[in-house]
Amino acid sequence: MVEQEMPVKYTPSMEDYLEAIANLGERTKAVRVSQIGQVLDVKMPSVTSALKRLSDKELVRHERYGYVELTSKGEEVANETIRRHKALSRFFTEALSIDKKTAEEDACKIEHVISPLSLDRVIKFVEFIRACPQGGANFPKRYQYYLDHGELPEECLERSLRGRK
Amino acid sequence: MVEQEMPVKYTPSMEDYLEAIANLGERTKAVRVSQIGQVLDVKMPSVTSALKRLSDKELVRHERYGYVELTSKGEEVANETIRRHKALSRFFTEALSIDKKTAEEDACKIEHVISPLSLDRVIKFVEFIRACPQGGANFPKRYQYYLDHGELPEECLERSLRGRK
DNA sequence: TAAAATCATTAGATTAAACTAATATTTCTA
DNA sequence: TAGAAATATTAGTTTAATCTAATGATTTTA
Numbered sequence A, B: 001m002v003e004q005e006m007p008v009k010y011t012p013s014m015e016d017y018l019e020a021i022a023n024l025g026e027r028t029k030a031v032r033v034s035q036i037g038q039v040l041d042v043k044m045p046s047v048t049s050a051l052k053r054l055s056d057k058e059l060v061r062h063e064r065y066g067y068v069e070l071t072s073k074g075e076e077v078a079n080e081t082i083r084r085h086k087a088l089s090r091f092f093t094e095a096l097s098i099d100k101k102t103a104e105e106d107a108c109k110i111e112h113v114i115s116p117l118s119l120d121r122v123i124k125f126v127e128f129i130r131a132c133p134q135g136g137a138n139f140p141k142r143y144q145y146y147l148d149h150g151e152l153p154e155e156c157l158e159r160s161l162r163g164r165k
Numbered sequence C: 001t002a003a004a005a006t007c008a009t010t011a012g013a014t015t016a017a018a019c020t021a022a023t024a025t026t027t028c029t030a
Numbered sequence D: 001t002a003g004a005a006a007t008a009t010t011a012g013t014t015t016a017a018t019c020t021a022a023t024g025a026t027t028t029t030a
Helices: A012-027 A033-040 A044-056 A072-095 A100-110 A116-131 A133-149 B012-027 B033-040 B044-056 B072-095 B100-110 B116-131 B133-149
Strands: A060-062 A068-070 B060-062 B068-070
Touching: A012 A033, A012 A044, A012 A068, A012 A072, A033 A044, A044 A060, A068 A072, A072 A100, A072 A116, A072 B116, A100 B116, A116 B072, A116 B100, A116 B133, A133 B116, B012 B033, B012 B044, B012 B068, B012 B072, B033 B044, B044 B060, B068 B072, B072 B100, B072 B116
Parallel strands: none
Antiparallel strands: A060 A068, B060 B068
């Protein structure tokens, strides 16, 4: 009888903490409680108690008044979360022409709840738009026109222009 | 000095309850605690206590052992939630070619956190795809091809086929 | 280096959201 | 219609996540 490695789920809050710690760790060597609080817009005691929860689950290492570090497990979760975040943010800006700030905010929320399948499609969609000249390069442009003017661009209306029967 | 009508936010759970009640109310005249529990996959005591919270906020009417009804305020919130849900579900199925079940599940989660702007863009995107013959009708088809084969369809590669310089 | 400032933790409270077990009410049905 | 079944509520527990106030530790600086 094999032990089933159930795909453990973490809460949005936990993923946010891990993500913040990973991002802070990029620049600063030593990650501090106060920094995490600033980034996530919560007070320090909230951070301390969150770190307790994360320690219990072996996602971070943290000793009293000391620095905060991700365990390798924590790093994995953080990286996966960041991957989702980036994919969504890219999708919002590149495919839906949404401003960077809104894209970031929405990515921050949606990254915690989107299914693997939908995420995959979101990624493929951006790849497609980038790669495909007609369906791609022109697509965002046409879509942008529609957003700007509220009506379809010429090319979309004159459908038999290029000798189609 | 004018009273600011702050745009009150409700929790995902609350919106889920309101949505479920609204949907049940369509078919059944009388909505019961047990039905809500079934739909949302929670036990009856959870429903009872949720209804207490919703009553306190004047979103539902509910008397001991009686039926559950939305107030007009509750109906508003429910309808807005349902609007978001439908827009997202449509987007996932029509634009991203995601199966109905996954689309529903993701819509259920994302409807609570998406920004008004992104929602608007998601709606416009579907409208665009539906309306625009080239960028639209062909777009999903090409995208589908890309999903199925992992590479771009012919039309996307031969970019100067139709006499463009 | 001693005082001030900053940083962090602890203690304790609050809220939302779920659960189980026990009890109450209503509705079926034999 | 009386008892059984279904439905709903109450009471009490748990967990996550936040907060404020008070205290403790570290770091900065005058």
